[in-house]
Amino acid sequence: MAVVAVRHYRANDRNKVRQISWDTAFMGDPASAFFESREFMMDLLTGYFTDYEPGSCFVAESGSTVVGYLLGCCDSRALDRVSVRSLVPRLLARLASSDVLVRKKNLVFGLHMLWSLIRGQLYCPDFSREYPATLHINIADGFRRCGAGSRLMEAFLSYLKDKGIPGVRLATYSRDAGAFFAKSGFTLVFSKTRSYFRYIHGRDVSVYIYARKLDDSSKGSS
Numbered sequence: 001m002a003v004v005a006v007r008h009y010r011a012n013d014r015n016k017v018r019q020i021s022w023d024t025a026f027m028g029d030p031a032s033a034f035f036e037s038r039e040f041m042m043d044l045l046t047g048y049f050t051d052y053e054p055g056s057c058f059v060a061e062s063g064s065t066v067v068g069y070l071l072g073c074c075d076s077r078a079l080d081r082v083s084v085r086s087l088v089p090r091l092l093a094r095l096a097s098s099d100v101l102v103r104k105k106n107l108v109f110g111l112h113m114l115w116s117l118i119r120g121q122l123y124c125p126d127f128s129r130e131y132p133a134t135l136h137i138n139i140a141d142g143f144r145r146c147g148a149g150s151r152l153m154e155a156f157l158s159y160l161k162d163k164g165i166p167g168v169r170l171a172t173y174s175r176d177a178g179a180f181f182a183k184s185g186f187t188l189v190f191s192k193t194r195s196y197f198r199y200i201h202g203r204d205v206s207v208y209i210y211a212r213k214l215d216d217s218s219k220g221s222s
């Protein structure tokens with residue numbers, strides 16, 4: 001079994017973190033299943049966390065190699081503000097000045113996503129008051145089920161508790177990962193079926209929102 005240690009994110013982990021985000025974006029498998037512009041997708045998945053809130057991010061290492069990450073955010077309203085003011089305009093400008101949108105794979109995915117949006121499938125309740133913090137966690141294939149995810153989660157929850165953050169939530173498409181989040185003290189608070197991966201996956205997927213309070217009443221439940 002791989003020996004994995006957890007530490008705070010450092011600036012020189014950025015490339016490896018971005019690579020893992022690409023390799024795991026399709027429910028643990030590479031984003032190439034549905035997209036083909038790597039830099040664009042990696043910016044979308046990790047840009048806020050590595051560039052605007054690196055202090056809330058953690059990595060798991062085996063030897064000196066980064067094999068997993070937890071990208072955290074203490075207040076998702078800050079993430080929304082930065083997205084609206086800076087990240088989304090920059091990504092839209094890149095869409096307009098590159099071939100990302102006209103690549104067939106991306107175009108097909110974009111149209112399925114648009115259809116889901118029109119059908120109201122992207123709706124998600126606002127949990128930002130009760131559970132302001134959020135996170136993305138991914139472990140590279142070959143290093144899963146070795147305790148890395150649990151150690152990353154413990155580090156982040158303890159970091160949030162020290163800051164007095166009252167709650168944390170996350171979204172996942174992976175049914176399997178639900179068992180991990182339940183073991184980490186999270187409860188399922190919302191789920192919704194989405195059709196935009198049906199053309200690849202052969203069936204609809206669901207987005208699951210898990211949440212955990214971090215006040216005294218949740219102590220000992222992780």
Ligand SMILES: CC(C)(COP(=O)(O)OP(=O)(O)OC[C@H]1O[C@@H](n2cnc3c(N)ncnc32)[C@H](O)[C@@H]1OP(=O)(O)O)[C@@H](O)C(=O)NCCC(=O)NCCS
Nearest residue numbers: 028138139144145146147148149150172174176177179180
């Ligand atoms: C889900 C994930 C973050 C869990 O991290 P991990 O390092 O593999 O998990 P751990 O080794 O710390 O597992 C702790 C416990 O969680 C549960 N668990 C973890 N992964 C599980 C899985 N795929 N299915 C069922 N239970 C799982 C088990 O109870 C496990 O304890 P055990 O191994 O003693 O039975 C990681 O497997 C992963 O990145 N998977 C692919 C991408 C993904 O699904 N990301 C989810 C976030 S969007």
